[in-house]
Amino acid sequence: MSHADRRAQILSTASDFFAENGLTGPTRRLAEAAGVSQRLLYRFFPTKENIVAEVYREEILGAFKGKWFADLQDRSLPIEQRITTFYVDYLDTTLTRKWMRLFLYASLADSSMAPDYIASIVTQLLEVLIKEAAAELDVTLPDDRAMIHEMAWTLHGGISHYAIRRHIYKASLQVPESSIVAMHVHLFLAGLGPMIEACSDAR
Amino acid sequence: MSHADRRAQILSTASDFFAENGLTGPTRRLAEAAGVSQRLLYRFFPTKENIVAEVYREEILGAFKGKWFADLQDRSLPIEQRITTFYVDYLDTTLTRKWMRLFLYASLADSSMAPDYIASIVTQLLEVLIKEAAAELDVTLPDDRAMIHEMAWTLHGGISHYAIRRHIYKASLQVPESSIVAMHVHLFLAGLGPMIEACSDAR
DNA sequence: GATATAAGTCGTCAATTGACGACAAGAAAT
DNA sequence: ATTTCTTGTCGTCAATTGACGACTTATATC
Numbered sequence: 299m300s301h302a303d304r305r306a307q308i309l310s311t312a313s314d315f316f317a318e319n320g321l322t323g324p325t326r327r328l329a330e331a332a333g334v335s336q337r338l339l340y341r342f343f344p345t346k347e348n349i350v351a352e353v354y355r356e357e358i359l360g361a362f363k364g365k366w367f368a369d370l371q372d373r374s375l376p377i378e379q380r381i382t383t384f385y386v387d388y389l390d391t392t393l394t395r396k397w398m399r400l401f402l403y404a405s406l407a408d409s410s411m412a413p414d415y416i417a418s419i420v421t422q423l424l425e426v427l428i429k430e431a432a433a434e435l436d437v438t439l440p441d442d443r444a445m446i447h448e449m450a451w452t453l454h455g456g457i458s459h460y461a462i463r464r465h466i467y468k469a470s471l472q473v474p475e476s477s478i479v480a481m482h483v484h485l486f487l488a489g490l491g492p493m494i495e496a497c498s499d500a501r
Numbered sequence: 502m503s504h505a506d507r508r509a510q511i512l513s514t515a516s517d518f519f520a521e522n523g524l525t526g527p528t529r530r531l532a533e534a535a536g537v538s539q540r541l542l543y544r545f546f547p548t549k550e551n552i553v554a555e556v557y558r559e560e561i562l563g564a565f566k567g568k569w570f571a572d573l574q575d576r577s578l579p580i581e582q583r584i585t586t587f588y589v590d591y592l593d594t595t596l597t598r599k600w601m602r603l604f605l606y607a608s609l610a611d612s613s614m615a616p617d618y619i620a621s622i623v624t625q626l627l628e629v630l631i632k633e634a635a636a637e638l639d640v641t642l643p644d645d646r647a648m649i650h651e652m653a654w655t656l657h658g659g660i661s662h663y664a665i666r667r668h669i670y671k672a673s674l675q676v677p678e679s680s681i682v683a684m685h686v687h688l689f690l691a692g693l694g695p696m697i698e699a700c701s702d703a704r
Numbered sequence: 705g706a707t708a709t710a711a712g713t714c715g716t717c718a719a720t721t722g723a724c725g726a727c728a729a730g731a732a733a734t
Numbered sequence: 735a736t737t738t739c740t741t742g743t744c745g746t747c748a749a750t751t752g753a754c755g756a757c758t759t760a761t762a763t764c
Contacts, residue, residue, distance in 0.1 A: 299711080320609065322525050324751065335713050337754080346752065402605060405669050406523065413670055444675040452659050452688050455666070459658030462665070466608050467616055472647040477703075484699045485655050489692030496687045500680075502741085527721065538743050540724075549722065 305342045308332050312349050313357045317399040321350050321407055354411050358401055361392045362419050370426050377434040378487055381427060385457055385479045393461035402466065424450035428490075437491050440498070449493065453486040508545045511535050515552055516560045520602040524553050524610055557614050561604055564595045565622050573629050580637040581690055584630060588660055588682045596664035605669065627653035631693075640694045643701065652696065656689040 299307070311332040315323055325346055329336040343349045366388070370380055404411045425443075428450040432439050439446050460478060463469040471478075502510070514535040518526055528549055532539040546552045569591070573583055607614045628646075631653040635642045642649050663681060666672040674681075 301710085304711080320525075322523075325753090326751080336752090337714080338712060340753065341712080399609060402609060402669070405671075406602060406605060406609075408671075417670070417672060442676075445680075448676045448681055449684060449688075451663065451666070452685050455662030456655050456659040459662040459665070460654065462662070463654070463658070466605070467620070468608075468611075469620060473645075473651045477648075477700075478651055480703070481652060481696055481700065482655050485652075485689065485692035485696040487692075488695035489688035489690075492691035493684055493688040497680075497684065500683070504740085507741085528723090529721080539722090540744080541742060543723065544741080 301342075304334075304338075308334065308339065308342060309349075309352055309356060313353045313396060313400065316350060316353055316403070317357075317396040321403050325349075351411070354400065354404055357397065358404070358411075359415060361397055362416075363387075363391065366423060367426055370423075370430055373430075373433075377431050378483055380430065381453075381483045381487075382479055384427075385483065386476060389457070389461060389475060389479070393458065393465075395465040398461055398465045402462075420454070421447060424454055427453075431487060431490060435487065435491055437494055439494065445497065449490070452493075453482060456482050504545075507537075507541075511537065511542065511545060512552075512555055512559060516556045516599060516603065519553060519556055519606070520560075520599040524606050528552075554614070557603065557607055560600065561607070561614075562618060564600055565619075566590075566594065569626065570629055573626075573633055576633075576636075580634050581686055583633065584656075584686045584690075585682055587630075588686065589679060592660070592664060592678060592682070596661065596668075598668040601664055601668045605665075623657070624650055627657055630656075634690060634693060635697075638690065638694055640697055642697065648700065652693070655696075656685060659685050 312328055315328045315331050319327070325339055326336045328349075329339055332339075339346075339349065343352065366384055370384055372380065401413075401416075405413060424447055428439065428446055439449075457479065460482075464471055515531055518531045518534050522530070528542055529539045531552075532542055535542075542549075542552065546555065569587055573587055575583065604616075604619075608616060627650055631642065631649055642652075660682065663685075667674055
């Protein structure tokens with residue numbers, strides 16, 4: 299098998315392996331899973347840490363789509379539909395079992411695998427999302443950007459946590475995913491106006 | 502030092518140790534952290550797994566208060582205040598750094614450390630919470646219990662995910678915690694009615 | 705066919721791991 | 735003072751770990 303192909307195959311196996319067994323999973327079991335001798339791993343990667351880092355780069359950082367930004371701002375569609383469509387896709391492509399487990403293992407290991415980059419992307423996403431919502435609902439957002447982000451997190455966090463319940467806590471979920479997304483989005487859009495009002499009053 | 506005291510001290514150290522280093526942290530480092538020889542651990546616990554299990558029992562399962570059920574149902578106070586007070590306390594006592602990290606490490610390890618018990622408690626909590634909210638808002642909940650739970654999860658999941666962002670992702674959070682809780686609760690109460698209506702219409 | 709180069713494995717090293725037997729120090733009881 | 739029991743440590747065992755040198759096998763190039 300060619301160098302590039304073998305490397306890709308190992309990385310693909312590794313992403314599944316580390317997602318299931320944690321970043322501390324032994325290289326011998328990883329090699330076994332890849333159908334390869336343990337020694338061969340070190341022909342492609344200098345250290346085990348390097349394998350983990352490569353998996354992280356490919357699987358975690360590569361899971362975001364630029365298209366989302368454009369779609370969320372397509373005002374020819376109602377905001378509820380735009381957000382719902384986005385989250386159905388987001389759950390399907392990014393908040394998968396593999397992604398969530400890798401991301402949590404990496405975050406827990408405090409390994410400086412900078413979640414800053416991801417935080418930055420998500421923040422941009424949230425900012426677009428809530429600005430579009432505010433525009434269609436005709437409400438004015440507060441000036442404080444940190445506060446705006448937290449408002450958007452009430453929606454984004456709820457859906458992210460649904461993915462955690464599903465993939466990490468292995469909760470038995472009976473309500474179909476599309477209904478759940480619809481609920482979260484509807485609640486958010488219905489409550490956004492009142493929430494902003496309450497925030498202004500409190501000040 | 503007496504047997505009981507020493508055991509308690511080891512467990513206390515172990516809970517911090519495993520929370521920070523993961524359930525795979527070595528016994529030698531744990532012993533060192535406890536200021537004790539590694540051998541001594543095995544005078545109190547038959548295996549390392551047993552230490553982890555004991556930590557889990559004490560720290561994870563022991564973090565829930567029966568008082569919450571009573572307080573949430575005290576109709577002499579407005580529901581918004583009841584829920585807000587509950588979540589401020591919940592974040593402070595249960596969704597701590599230590600608790601979250603232990604719980605996530607345990608959940609990821611798929612170890613059958615039955616999260617069923619916790620799921621059961623949380624479900625009861627959510628059912629009380631949303632029933633009280635529906636009562637005060639004078640809206641009727643759907644019959645489907647699974648659906649009711651998911652509705653409550655829009656609030657509970659959002660706040661839980663805030664704790665994850667804070668303690669696991671180490672996000673820099675600028676907005677004070679009390680404001681965040683207030684936002685989530687207000688959004689939920691404002692959106693609950695419309696969300697329920699949308700659910701009925703969809704059917 | 706000879707030869708070089710790439711693909712891959714075997715066996716091993718030192719370090720680390722969970723676990724435990726053997727022993728030491730101290731207190732309590734007789 | 736001797737015995738006995740508790741509290742504790744030292745040193746060690748076998749298994750596992752990441753890493754790598756030495757070797758084999760296949761493929762391609764001349």
